[in-house]
Amino acid sequence: MFSERIYNFSAGPSVLPLPVLEQAAAEMTNYRGSGMSVMEMSHRSKMYLSIFEETKADLKRLLKVPDTHEILFMQGGATLQFAAVAMNLIGATGKADYAITGNFATAAMKEAKKYGEVRIAASSEDRNHTYIPSQDKLTVSPDASYFYYCANNTIYGTEWKYIPETGGIPLVTDMSSNILSKPIDVSKYGIIFAGAQKNMAPAGMAVVIIDKALAGKELAITPKLISYKVMIDSDSMPNTPPAYTIYVLGLVLKWLETQGGVEGMEKIKAEKAKLLYDFLDDSALFNGCAEREARSDMNVTFRTTSPELDDKFVKEAAKAGFENLKGHRSVGGIRASIYNAMPMEGVKALVEFMKDFEVKNK
Numbered sequence: 001m002f003s004e005r006i007y008n009f010s011a012g013p014s015v016l017p018l019p020v021l022e023q024a025a026a027e028m029t030n031y032r033g034s035g036m037s038v039m040e041m042s043h044r045s046k047m048y049l050s051i052f053e054e055t056k057a058d059l060k061r062l063l064k065v066p067d068t069h070e071i072l073f074m075q076g077g078a079t080l081q082f083a084a085v086a087m088n089l090i091g092a093t094g095k096a097d098y099a100i101t102g103n104f105a106t107a108a109m110k111e112a113k114k115y116g117e118v119r120i121a122a123s124s125e126d127r128n129h130t131y132i133p134s135q136d137k138l139t140v141s142p143d144a145s146y147f148y149y150c151a152n153n154t155i156y157g158t159e160w161k162y163i164p165e166t167g168g169i170p171l172v173t174d175m176s177s178n179i180l181s182k183p184i185d186v187s188k189y190g191i192i193f194a195g196a197q198k199n200m201a202p203a204g205m206a207v208v209i210i211d212k213a214l215a216g217k218e219l220a221i222t223p224k225l226i227s228y229k230v231m232i233d234s235d236s237m238p239n240t241p242p243a244y245t246i247y248v249l250g251l252v253l254k255w256l257e258t259q260g261g262v263e264g265m266e267k268i269k270a271e272k273a274k275l276l277y278d279f280l281d282d283s284a285l286f287n288g289c290a291e292r293e294a295r296s297d298m299n300v301t302f303r304t305t306s307p308e309l310d311d312k313f314v315k316e317a318a319k320a321g322f323e324n325l326k327g328h329r330s331v332g333g334i335r336a337s338i339y340n341a342m343p344m345e346g347v348k349a350l351v352e353f354m355k356d357f358e359v360k361n362k
C-alpha cells in the first residue's frame with residue numbers, strides 16, 4: 001500500500017490535479033457556507049446555478065467557443081454521443097462519412113449504421129492503426145450529412161495533427177482524450193464532443209460543443225435526453241444534470257487557468273511527450289508503437305521485445321508506484337497516458353524507471 005499518491009498513467013478515468021481533489025475534499029461537507037455538499041444541492045438552486053454558469057463560462061473562454069456554438073453537458077459518457085451524433089445529424093441526407101483510425105471511431109460508425117448509410121472515408125487499418133491518413137487520402141462525399149473522426153486514438157496512441165478539410169460538410173470529432181490539451185479552432189467544427197474522465201472530470205458525462213445551426217433535425221425516434229435541440233433549449237437541464245461532475249470540471253478549469261490555459265497546456269504536454277518519445281527513440285529495449293508523425297501527446301504506446309517482458313515491466317512499475325501502464329486489452333503492450341494532470345515529475349520519474357529497467361533486462 002502507498003501512503004503517498006502514486007503516479008497514475010491510466011487512460012481513463014485518469015489522474016486529476018491534486019489541488020482540485022484537495023479543494024473538492026475541503027468543500028465536501030459544507031460548500032462555501034451553504035451547510036451542504038454540492039452533491040446535495042438542488043440543481044435549480046441559485047448557488048448551484050452559479051457553479052454551473054461559471055463552469056460553462058470558463059470553458060467558453062478557455063476554448064474560445066464562438067457565439068454560434070453552444071456548450072452542453074450530457075450524461076452517458078462519450079459512447080452515448082456515438083448514437084447522439086448520428087440520430088441528430090444523419091437525417092439531413094441519410095448518409096455520413098467516417099474516418100476509421102481506431103476502435104472508438106469503429107464503435108461510433110457501428111452505432112451510426114443503425115440510423116443511415118455510413119461510408120468509410122479513410123482507414124488506417126492496413127497498418128494496424130499506427131498512423132493517421134493524410135488529407136489526400138480522405139474521400140469526403142459531397143452528400144454526407146457530416147464527416148466524423150476521432151481526434152486522438154486513446155488505444156493506439158495516435159493523434160490527428162491537422163483538421164480535415166471537408167468542403168463545407170459539417171465536421172464532427174471525438175476529442176475525449178485530447179480536449180483542453182491545446183487551443184482548437186472551434187468555428188471549424190459542427191460538433192466536438194468529449195467524455196469527461198480524461199482531461200476534465202470524473203466519468204459519466206460528455207461535454208458537447210455544437211454549432212447551433214445543426215440542431216433541430218433529429219430523427220423522430222431520438223430519445224429526449226440525446227436531442228441536441230432539447231439540450232440547447234433547456235441549457236443542459238431537461239432533467240437533473242450530472243451536477244457534481246460539472247462542479248469538479250469547474251475546479252479543473254480554474255486549475256487549468258493557473259497553468260496558462262490551453263496555450264500553457266500545449267507547451268507543457270509537448271515537453272512531457274518529447275521526454276518520453278526521445279527516450280523511446282534512444283532505447284534498445286523499448287519501441288514506440290505509433291508512427292512518428294502520428295504520435296499522440298496524450299497516450300504514449302510502446303512495447304519491449306516480448307509480451308512476457310511487457311508484463312514484467314508493468315508489474316514492476318506498479319510496485320514502484322507507476323500505476324495503470326498496461327496497454328489496452330485489445331492491443332496489449334504498454335501505454336502511458338500523460339494527460340494534463342500528470343505532472344512533469346511523473347514523466348521524468350517514469351523515464352528514470354524505464355532506464356533502470358532497461359539496464360537490468362538487456
Ligand SMILES: Cc1ncc(COP(=O)(O)O)c(C=O)c1O
Binds near residue numbers: 155176
Ligand atoms: C477517444 C474515446 N472515445 C470514446 C470513449 C468512450 O468513453 P465513455 O466510456 O465515456 O463512453 C473513450 C474512452 O476511453 C475514448 O478514449
